Amino acid sequence: MAKRMMRLFTELSSRKWIAALTGRFSHSAISRPLIPVFVKMYGIPQNEAEKEMGEYRTLNEFFTRRLKPGMRPVHDEPNGLISPVDSLITAMGTIQDGTIVNVKGQDYTIAGLLNDSPHLEKYSHGFFFVLYLSPTDYHRIHAPVAGRKLESEHIKGKVYPVNDFGMTHMKTVLSRNERLITYIAHPPGEVALVKVGAMNVSSIKYTDEKAAAWNRGDELAYFEFGSTVVLLTESGTFTPLEGLKAGTAVKMGQLLGTFRPISDEQATTKNRPFKSEVPG
Template sequence: MAQSMMRLFTELSSRKWIASITGHFSRSAASRPLIPYFAKMYKIPLHEAEKELAEYRTLNEFFTRRLKPGMRPVHPQPDALVSPVDSLITAMGPIEAGTLLNVKGQNYTIADLLNHSPRLEKYKHGFFFVLYLSPTDYHRIHAPVAGTKLESEHIKGRVYPVNDFGMTHMKSVLSRNERLITYIDHRPGEVALIKVGAMNVSSIQYTDPAAKAWERGDDLAYFEFGSTVVLFTENGTFQPLEGLKPGTAVKMGQLLGCFRRK
């Protein structure tokens, strides 16, 4: 009964207009007094932030904060795939004939996640990571590889929570929520970086909408409040780091594995 009520409440509160109201408030000066409480509640490491706490003018500005230089060293190995975000790995593994198996007890097809893009054939036997960002985490999204933008797609959708409850008890959250997908060409193939919106995420923004190329670790996008990133590598190009598994916390720039020549 309690789970049914929670599902109903989540369904009713997953409308995009509710997230828009939340976003409008978080970008207003009225939200500024909440910043110290937010930082304390989520134990945010303030010593990493680019500015002093009092310098942030709105809650959203604090939430999308940059870090001081050097706080997230990017793994230097030339063939490395690095984490694009600070996050918890909630699922990872080979893509089995176009399906992500057992993501919090559910299976997802890459066709649904990529909105039936013609590019999906490149990922049907690739590798995937699901990376969850909690409110405590740094919320900017960085390039996991050095490469050029092949394509970008914004998919309108719902804003279900991507926390444990949402992912476990709501159906196909990752493929029903709003998504911003970036396809990046690199050697020896391409990757798909899927930014998934969530409850109270008012928008997903490119840092520089005109950018056509990135070096590994470059600031690429950010969430206005927390969410999840799904990362795909092309068929036959990637070997994950030995010992990496779901439940592992990773920082932006940390090694996820290495690419191999096709």
């Protein structure tokens, strides 16, 4: 009975207009006094922030803060896949015939997650990471590989919570919530960066809408309030780091695993991007 009531409450509160109201409040100056409350409540390390706490004009401005240079070093493994975010690994593993198995007791199809994209066949036997960002975490999203943008798709959807209750008791929230998907081509193949909205998330935004390529670790997008990133690698291209498992906390820039090395001929074929190709 209690779970049914909680699900009903979640259904009623997970409306876009509520997220919009929350967003307007967090962007307004009247939200500023909540910043120190927010910091204390979630134990946010103030020393990492780019600016002093008193310099942030709104709660949203603080929540989407950048960090001081050097706070998140990017691993230098040349064939590495790095974590795009500070997060907890909720689930990870091999995609089985187009299905992500047992994420908090639920299975997800790649077709549902990617909205039947033409890209989905590339990931039917790939690898996945489900990366949950709590309110404590840094909420900027960075490029997990060096590569060029193939496509971006915004999928309108619900704003169910992606916390433990939402992921366990609400039906397939990762495929039903609002999503912003970025497909990135890189030398061994392709990755999909699925940014999933959540309750009270007023938006998911690209840092630079016109960006056509990124170096590994470049800032790519950001969440306004907590959410989840699902990271997919193309079939047969990736090996996860030994010992990495669900329940592990990772920082942006941390190594998640490696791609298979490619030959010079393959690199030319894949049109590998160099720094000179990245805008700005």
